[in-house]
Amino acid sequence: MKQLVQNLRTGQTLLEDIPIPQVGRGQVLIQTRRSLVSLGTERMLVEFGKANLIDKVRQQPGRVKQVFEKMQADGIRPTIDAVFRKLDQPIPLGYCNVGTVLAVGQDVTDIRVGDRVASNGPHAEVVCVPRNLVARVPNNVSDDEAVFTVVGAIGLHGIRRVNPTFGETVVVIGLGLIGLLTAELLRLNGCRVIGLDVDETKLKLAQQRGITVFNSNHTDPVKAVLTLTNQAGADGADGVIITASTKGDTVIAQSAQMCRKQGRIVLVGVVGLNINRADFYKKEQTFQVSCSYGPGRYDDTYEQQGHDYPLPYVRWTENRNFETVLQQLSEGRLDVKPLITEIVPLADYDKIYSRIGEYNGIASLLSYSGEVELTPTIVLRETHYQSHTGTVGIIGAGNFTGAILLPALRAAKADVKIIASAGGLNATLLAKKFGITQSTTDYQQIINDPDINLCIITTRHNSHAQLTVEALQAGKHVFVEKPLAIYDHELAQIIAAQQVSGRVVMVGFNRRFSPYAQKMKALLGGQRSHQLPMNVVATMNAGFIPADSWVHDRRVGGGRILGEACHLVDLITFLTGSRVVSVSMNAMGQQPAETTDSASMLLRYENGSMGVINYFSNGSKAYAKERVEVYSQERTLILDNFRKLTAYGFRGFSTLSGRQDKGHTEQIKRLVQLIRAEGLNDREQALCEPLIPFGEIVNTTQVTLAAMRSLQEGRWVDVASIGGRVLPESHD
Incomplete structure (x- = not known):
């Protein structure tokens, strides 16, 4: 299927081929017949994309402070890379x-296959939309x-905020x-309506609808309105x-x-907000x-979980506003046909977007042919893989x-065959960028592919355990981005599956796997570090994330x-050469x-x-994360944001500094090497030790789950009581 996207870095508006999205719980899968171009919102996105970097900065002054804070904490290069990655994500x-x-x-029980519906789906031949953003069309x-x-619902909600009365x-x-x-x-x-514009x-058009109008360029709008209303006292x-779009105040x-x-x-539109x-x-x-x-909304x-607001307490939700607009259309009270400037086939989208900055029409519609290939997987290039040679499939984009x-996988020269995402767009764009053979919205394609022997999971946390x-x-083999599990029973299921x-x-x-952590381990005695106890204090200045x-x-x-403090648990385990037995939080x-x-x-x-x-979210973003x-044997090591390591009391070593390196690339490199070792003989495989013993992975997960229990119960919690035990004959 095809979908329209805007590249914010290059300014290109592109019609991408992507697989059809998979319908999930509480969602509706819709084959598009018409979509409307929102000239205001989409014009802003297109013009922002076409602007040069300096103009982009001028249009986003609020982001400048964030960029400087990140630069101060993480360095110039990581900050620049992050900015360009953000711009490279098409909208x-x-x-x-x-x-x-x-x-x-x-x-979903009240919408059926074959129903004709309106939704907030994008310009795409097939869209997947949560039920509460879908309304049946009369x-x-x-x-x-x-x-x-x-x-229409946008305008209607603005009216409800004004709360006008008759007359x-x-x-x-x-x-x-x-x-x-x-x-x-x-x-x-x-209501008596006065409309102001310069076009x-x-x-x-407004005057033909019984609205009193004034051209703001030719008439003082304030005097005009006051004159009309003073006549009525x-x-x-x-x-x-205010439905206008302007930068001024x-x-x-x-x-x-x-x-x-x-x-x-x-305010419904976008204007300067310097209020006097x-x-x-x-x-x-x-x-x-x-x-x-x-x-x-939001x-x-x-929207995502489908819990409606009770009507007696929230009379007008976004879905009920959709239904109200459709009711007015059905009764013939709201006439929108005169607003249609043109209807353009989706394939000819550039007729609209190439001139969107100078466009003077009201409403442009995109029409869809109805001939769509309903496939969850698309092949971007033909490549043949051999099983058990480190071929990779990725779930999550x-x-x-x-x-x-x-x-990191590219640096490790890994063979990535398939990448999956629920919507299909992100996976396809990443597949094109990194030369991946296939993009899919059906993760079972990866699970069932005999060529793939390493499955990488980077989805939302609640799906990690099931997919693993x-x-x-x-x-x-599995690489799962942290956390491994978010509940005790999930961890037990993973342990059982891995043992089998x-x-x-x-x-x-x-x-x-960071070079700084590796140096710390070596200075502390390498593999013998477990022989002597030490004190480790790790602080994560995590930054604020909204409560919702x-x-x-x-x-x-x-x-x-x-989801994140687990990193520090694993690092301390690595440095001490030991495992946690109990935790209090x-x-x-x-x-x-x-x-x-x-x-x-x-x-x-x-x-x-x-x-x-110490995991804190209330610190300054300008401070290191x-x-x-x-502290060990009258010696001290200080690691600052994986950019600088300072040693006190270590003979022959005082400092190591350089570019921030948290070890991602090295971990993936070693993982790919380990998986490829399946093709080696028994003697060669025996030399390939696990990167992180499975028992340590389980222990770290148990620690964070035990910490949550400790918080609820107000006591120390024995880590061994969480999840399950790893047998000695496992990969440990």
Whole structure:
């Protein structure tokens, strides 16, 4: 199938071939019939992509501080690499879609295959959308009309924020597509509507719909509005809805000046927000920014998990706003056909996007032929692989995969045959960039492929255990990005599957492979370091992540202790040469929470060593992210952010510094070498020791799970009580 994307680095708008997405729980798979080009939003993306780097910086001033903070903490080169990686991630275009349902996921009971629906799906021949972002289209509403549903809901939600009553006067500033729809819906709501714009074509369309209009270039908009409303004794408009797009602050000031006392101003568009207090003070006006389609937007619980807000308490959700727009279309009260400027076949998309910066139309629609190859896998190039030679399949195509994993696999000269992602777009783009043979949305293609003997898993944390077990049962070696598991029973299942299969299980505990960590290990006595106990203090200045992020969800991300503090547990285990026997964790705050991201852990090791892990999210981003201190035999080692190692009391060595290196590339290099050793004879294989003994991997996972139990129960927890035990005959 084909999908439109925007490359933010090159400015190119591209029609990509990708596999069809897989329908998941609570989702709806839709074959597109029409999609609407949002000229405002998509114009901004296209113009941003075409701008040079300096202009990109000027358009994103808020990001500059973040860049300098990262540069100060991590260095210039890693920061530049991160910026360009971000720009290299193409953005799907579009969010107004109409099509026919091909399939529904588990828990979707009120939408059926064959239904015609409107959704916020992108410009793609097939889209997969959460149920609460899908609304059934009435039979008497055409595709060309129904495609306005989502953009109409944006205007409708802005109106609900203004909360107009019958007979009130509301000004709409900016008569583009959303502005015209907003003005029409206000008129249907019994309001007197005044429209302001500078484009005569748009003003004429609004006037034909019974809206009083003024050209802001030819008339003082404030005086015009005050004159009209003074005639009714109102001394200003009751409300203003701003649907314009401009960088200046003039619109905000004018809105306040043309509004009456206690007036309401709502921003739907994009304007400068340098608000002058004096403009609002005397009139006690309210100003509010409207969020997209309505309540539920950007709420994972509502959109991704499908939990609706109860109607008596949240009357108008984004889905109910969709249904309202469709109802108005069905009853013939809302007429959108005059707004259609052109209908262009998807293949001819460039007729719109090549001139989008100078485009003066209202609404452009993309039409779809209906002939789509419904395949979950596409072959990008023909290559033949031999099984048991280190051939790789990757499940997951997120930021870690593109930024860290694939460059490391390329450096290791690994043969990557298939990469999978749920939506198909990310996997396909990475496959093209790194020369991978196939892209798929069906991870079973990797599990069942006899050529693949190393399965790499980089999906969200709640799927790690299941995918690891499936890969082991299929006879694959596994590399799973941390954490290995987020629940005790999952760890037990992995241990059991590994004992039966005998395959290698490796977790992305990369810190021990850093040249700085390797030097620390050597200075502390190498493999004999376990003979003498030591104290290790490791601090991670993790940085703030919003509370509604999936990483904090115990059922999805497991929490940041499981997902990231595990790195420090493994590193201390490596340095001490011993394993943890018990753990105690305390967190900031008075009541034990299900997860935490500001906590201190105490670790007791078998050899008497003590570890302290401080994992904090409330520090400055300008400060280094990681710091490790080792105290042993009147000697001290200080590792600063994997950029500088300083030694005190070590004869012949004082410091090692250079580019930040957390060991990712070295770990992947050694892993690929280990897997390829399957083709060696028994004597050669015997020389290939496991990179991290499986028992240590299990111990680290047990530690973080035990830490969470310690937090809940307020006591030291025995690590051996978590998950299960590793038999001596395993890869340990």
